[in-house]
Amino acid sequence: MARTDGPSELWVSFREYFAGRTPFYDRQLLDAVDRGVRQVVLLAAGLDARAFRLALPHDTTVFEVDSDPVLRFKQENLDRIGATPSCRRVIVPADLREDWSSALIDAGLRTDQPILWVAEGLLMYLDRIESDRLLSVITAQTRGEGSIATEYPARFPDAAIFAALTTLETDRAAAAAMASLVRSGPAEPPAEWLCRYGWSCSSTDVASEIAASRRKVPAVFTDWTRGVPVWLLSGGRRPSTSLRQVSVAERPRGRRA
Numbered sequence: 678m679a680r681t682d683g684p685s686e687l688w689v690s691f692r693e694y695f696a697g698r699t700p701f702y703d704r705q706l707l708d709a710v711d712r713g714v715r716q717v718v719l720l721a722a723g724l725d726a727r728a729f730r731l732a733l734p735h736d737t738t739v740f741e742v743d744s745d746p747v748l749r750f751k752q753e754n755l756d757r758i759g760a761t762p763s764c765r766r767v768i769v770p771a772d773l774r775e776d777w778s779s780a781l782i783d784a785g786l787r788t789d790q791p792i793l794w795v796a797e798g799l800l801m802y803l804d805r806i807e808s809d810r811l812l813s814v815i816t817a818q819t820r821g822e823g824s825i826a827t828e829y830p831a832r833f834p835d836a837a838i839f840a841a842l843t844t845l846e847t848d849r850a851a852a853a854a855m856a857s858l859v860r861s862g863p864a865e866p867p868a869e870w871l872c873r874y875g876w877s878c879s880s881t882d883v884a885s886e887i888a889a890s891r892r893k894v895p896a897v898f899t900d901w902t903r904g905v906p907v908w909l910l911s912g913g914r915r916p917s918t919s920l921r922q923v924s925v926a927e928r929p930r931g932r933r934a
């Protein structure tokens with residue numbers, strides 16, 4: 678939607694945003710497989726190519742959850758170029774507003790085994806209630822060791838903030854279209870939100886990740902006068918249900934948790 682035939686500030690900021698966050702999620706995934714996690718669930722996977730692009734251990738299963746038309750479009754194009762995944766790849770057509778976890782379990786997800794949940798480019802399209810519902814389902818289906826990677830802005834980016842992403846009149850319509858898609862996301866900062874569901878959390882932000890990739894950070898991510906929020910990238914962990922039960926059972930009497 679943004680101009681590509683010249684220096685469009687909006688387009689550059691999106692491009693750098695994606696370039697900044699991609700290595701963060703790659704690391705979360707590679708660190709998880711290093712820890713022995715062999716199940717990865719890509720929620721709203723879209724055209725995510727990590728099952729092909731990252732050299733994952735062959736006994737890893739990547740579950741890709743998205744709507745049926747998107748997954749079909751993706752498969753047609755993968756088939757056309759003869760792409761083969763480095764690991765086991767299971768596509769799970771499901772509507773994230775409905776009972777998607779049953780579809781995942783039917784597709785072979787073992788909820789008692791370690792899982793990495795990836796929600797990339799998703800929470801900014803959900804409201805608070807939908808975000809809470811999503812994390813409740815994720816948490817309920819994490820009985821083994823859990824890992825999660827996700828992102829959302831530190832505060833709700835309203836239409837004025839999207840408009841501030843560009844000074845070019847030609848990009849205003851694209852900025853307004855993006856603004857019409859975003860929702861509030863979770864009500865609290867990631868550390869509080871994930872903690873409420875029993876997950877630990879550590880966060881970085883997109884500007885730091887862009888800089889760490891030795892790319893030029895667009896001014897919009899550091900020029901706070903424009904009101905653009907910090908876009909946070911967060912990773913979380915949750916011990917397995919059996920470990921949580923042992924620690925409760927073993928807690929010395931008379932001591933507060």
Ligand SMILES: C[S@@+](CC[C@H](N)C(=O)[O-])C[C@H]1O[C@@H](n2cnc3c(N)ncnc32)[C@H](O)[C@@H]1O
Nearest residue numbers: 721722723724743744747771772773774797798
């Ligand atoms: C912004 S894209 C993110 C894609 C990918 N995770 C990435 O970061 O490149 C959002 C994805 O959510 C999917 N999606 C939107 N609504 C959905 C729903 N109700 N159920 C399942 N997937 C949905 C879309 O098809 C799209 O692929």
